[in-house]
Amino acid sequence: MGILEKIQDIEEEIKRTQKNKATEYHLGLLKGKLARYRAQLIEGSKTKSEKGEGFDVMKSGDARVVMIGFPSVGKSTLLSKLTSAESIAAAYEFTTLTCVPGKFTYKGANIQLLDLPGIIEGASQGKGRGRQVIAVARTADVVLMMLDATKSAQQRPLLEAELEAVGIRLNQSFPNVSFKIKKAGGISFNATVKLTKIDQKMVQNILHDYKIFNVDIVIREDITVEQFIDVILGNRRYIRCIYCYNKIDQISLEEVDRLAHEPDTVVVSCEDDLNLDYLVEVIWRKLNLMRVYTKKRGEYPDFSDGLIVRNGATIEHVCHAIHRTLADNFRYALVWGTSTKHNPQRVVIVMSRWDLKISSFYSHYYDYSSDNTAEVPFLSFNSNSKLDLGSAWESYCLFTMSYQPPPPQYGQAPPANNAGYGHSGYQQPPPGTPAQNPAGNPGGYGQQQQGYAQQGYAQQGAYGNAPTSAADQQLLTWFKAVDTDGSGQLSADELQRALINGDWSPFNIETVRLMVNMFDTDNSGTINYNEFIGLWKYIEDWKRCFQAFDVDRSGSINESEMGNALRSFGFNVSPRFVHTLIQKFDRFATMNNTGKGDVTFDNFVQACVTVKTLTDSFKQFDNDHDGWIQINYEQFLDLVVRQRA
Numbered sequence: 169m170g171i172l173e174k175i176q177d178i179e180e181e182i183k184r185t186q187k188n189k190a191t192e193y194h195l196g197l198l199k200g201k202l203a204r205y206r207a208q209l210i211e212g213s214k215t216k217s218e219k220g221e222g223f224d225v226m227k228s229g230d231a232r233v234v235m236i237g238f239p240s241v242g243k244s245t246l247l248s249k250l251t252s253a254e255s256i257a258a259a260y261e262f263t264t265l266t267c268v269p270g271k272f273t274y275k276g277a278n279i280q281l282l283d284l285p286g287i288i289e290g291a292s293q294g295k296g297r298g299r300q301v302i303a304v305a306r307t308a309d310v311v312l313m314m315l316d317a318t319k320s321a322q323q324r325p326l327l328e329a330e331l332e333a334v335g336i337r338l339n340q341s342f343p344n345v346s347f348k349i350k351k352a353g354g355i356s357f358n359a360t361v362k363l364t365k366i367d368q369k370m371v372q373n374i375l376h377d378y379k380i381f382n383v384d385i386v387i388r389e390d391i392t393v394e395q396f397i398d399v400i401l402g403n404r405r406y407i408r409c410i411y412c413y414n415k416i417d418q419i420s421l422e423e424v425d426r427l428a429h430e431p432d433t434v435v436v437s438c439e440d441d442l443n444l445d446y447l448v449e450v451i452w453r454k455l456n457l458m459r460v461y462t463k464k465r466g467e468y469p470d471f472s473d474g475l476i477v478r479n480g481a482t483i484e485h486v487c488h489a490i491h492r493t494l495a496d497n498f499r500y501a502l503v504w505g506t507s508t509k510h511n512p513q514r515v516v517i518v519m520s521r522w523d524l525k526i527s528s529f530y531s532h533y534y535d536y537s538s539d540n541t542a543e544v545p546f547l548s549f550n551s552n553s554k555l556d557l558g559s560a561w562e563s564y565c566l567f568t569m570s571y572q573p574p575p576p577q578y579g580q581a582p583p584a585n586n587a588g589y590g591h592s593g594y595q596q597p598p599p600g601t602p603a604q605n606p607a608g609n610p611g612g613y614g615q616q617q618q619g620y621a622q623q624g625y626a627q628q629g630a631y632g633n634a635p636t637s638a639a640d641q642q643l644l645t646w647f648k649a650v651d652t653d654g655s656g657q658l659s660a661d662e663l664q665r666a667l668i669n670g671d672w673s674p675f676n677i678e679t680v681r682l683m684v685n686m687f688d689t690d691n692s693g694t695i696n697y698n699e700f701i702g703l704w705k706y707i708e709d710w711k712r713c714f715q716a717f718d719v720d721r722s723g724s725i726n727e728s729e730m731g732n733a734l735r736s737f738g739f740n741v742s743p744r745f746v747h748t749l750i751q752k753f754d755r756f757a758t759m760n761n762t763g764k765g766d767v768t769f770d771n772f773v774q775a776c777v778t779v780k781t782l783t784d785s786f787k788q789f790d791n792d793h794d795g796w797i798q799i800n801y802e803q804f805l806d807l808v809v810r811q812r813a
């Protein structure tokens with residue numbers, strides 16, 4: 169007896185057998201046998217070279233979508249509409265006899281669309297060219313099930329059954345069951361949930377039939393017999409499916425409305441070009457792809473050129489998407505904005521030390537020979553970590569305070585000494601606030617900073633105007649990227665997610681709030697675009713300032729650099745105070761005593777702003793400028809409490 173007959177026999181027996189408590193074990197066994205024969209049938213087709221000409225189409229692009237449907241539903245018509253490929257469409261059945269590939273691009277992803285011959289009932293058992301068609305369907309990332317809206321509703325369950333029969337599971341996920349075959353020890357069975365559809369005895373029966381005697385099983389989901397058999401066979405394909413009803417130009421509006429409300433369903437008319445844009449969008453969503461942007465240290469990512477990877481891809485996949493040798497030499501990646509609690513998950517990876525490889529791949533060259541900072545940073549991922557990205561496919565990184573060679577004007581060390589407090593010293597504060605610096609009041613902290621300090625942060629002209637220059641345009645793009653909820657206002661949290669220190673740690677939230685408070689001129693608690701222009705300039709100024717004082721280019725400010733900075737701002741403070749200040753603002757020192765005695769960019773800003781505002785308060789009492797004041801208890805409290813952001 170051939171396999172086909174065996175299958176038929178079992179199917180008939182299942183149909184004949186009444187479903188009740190007494191027969192359920194027998195039915196379970198029959199289903200197990202059926203699955204095994206069907207598996208043999210599919211595997212057999214490979215050896216018997218039944219593939220047929222024209223079915224071996226190279227996988228190309230970022231993802232593959234396969235159209236499956238009965239004859240004359242409009243598959244070839246759709247292929248011609250969405251891609252530049254030509255597949256003959258005609259009013260008779262079985263127009264298409266081979267596999268015709270087409271390609272379209274959407275959101276930067278190249279998507280391959282395959283047109284196949286129509287399949288008929290019994291395709292899974294080899295009728296028509298069914299088996300070859302279905303073999304191609306197994307390679308799909310998404311199955312586009314084409315249905316004729318004018319035909320009976322039976323088409324869909326029939327097609328589903330054909331695909332089911334060859335181990336394709338549509339819109340399902342792998343059952344939550346762990347199944348480990350071992351050499352000895354018998355069957356160990358555990359279930360973490362109440363099982364209502366199978367029990368231990370049934371599982372054992374089926375396992376014996378499959379001649380599996382030693383296995384560890386943990387079931388974490390209330391599965392059916394069929395799902396359990398899927399686990400044993402392990403060769404099921406779990407593919408997402410879109411049900412696409414074509415020819416809606418031929419049916420009533422009510423009918424269109426009803427179909428359109430079914431899950432995973434899109435209604436279209438290829439002939440009248442109805443709803444095809446939406447179909448493409450749904451395909452993109454179902455493919456669950458995402459774009460990842462790479463960036464070089466100290467540079468902004470290029471948002472026009474992303475890598476397309478699957479959601480859930482690992483860093484290794486990303487490496488492969490860049491260059492096949494990259495993964496071998498790979499050390500770590502820096503990933504922006506994953507695992508943050510709020511946030512649509514947004515990602516940028518930075519290959520840090522291995523940029524060299526990426527750069528040469530992109531035929532740029534950057535000399536990293538002097539860069540020794542390849543320690544494992546804050547956000548590091550080993551090659552197995554999942555990029556758990558939720559549903560987002562765009563990403564950003566607004567600002568990194570990473571090390572770039574300082575601009576030439578900062579090449580020389582800051583002034584060794586300066587007039588101390590009480591003399592001319594404190595008229596030269598660090599970058600000022602908008603209130604203090606409305607119209608170019610010179611607020612610089614030494615000769616080096618003249619340029620920007622004189623401009624202030626008010627930028628009256630730019631406020632409210634549409635961005636004109638390329639730089640303004642870029643700023644607006646960033647603003648929108650950071651404004652994750654699209655409110656037109658940045659909250660401190662949103663801003664924090666876009667700001668990264670030189671050691672790749674996120675900005676501390678206090679510094680971010682401090683800046684938001686400074687620039688929130690309308691007291692809304694958030695930053696609108698006009699306020700953002702000022703804030704951005706302020707950050708850039710601090711960045712330049714930071715780089716000027718980071719003489720050893722370590723990406724952080726150590727004690728002696730901090731002393732130099734404060735002195736050149738005109739704060740004549742002792743090394744002892746600088747030591748205390750560094751201790752207070754070195755986040756590692758306070759966290760778990762692992763501080764190296766230096767501060768990152770955000771903490772540097774916070775430390776300097778704190779010293780400056782305290783000095784300003786002190787000045788109000790120090791009328792004779794001798795560096796001494798006399799204040800009472802409450803004045804002291806008042807002075808300190810006012811510092812809080």
Ligand SMILES: Nc1nc2c(ncn2[C@@H]2O[C@H](COP(=O)(O)OP(=O)(O)OP(=O)(O)O)[C@@H](O)[C@H]2O)c(=O)[nH]1
Binds near residue numbers: 238
């Ligand atoms: N009314 C209407 N007819 C359509 C539509 N789309 C396709 N057709 C017609 O349906 C017929 C079959 O179209 P094909 O694209 O050849 O169908 P197919 O699914 O590729 O058919 P096979 O290759 O035989 O499997 C053609 O006569 C098309 O003009 C539509 O949206 N509305």
Ligand SMILES: [Mg+2]
Binds near residue numbers: 263286
């Ligand atoms: Mg066709």
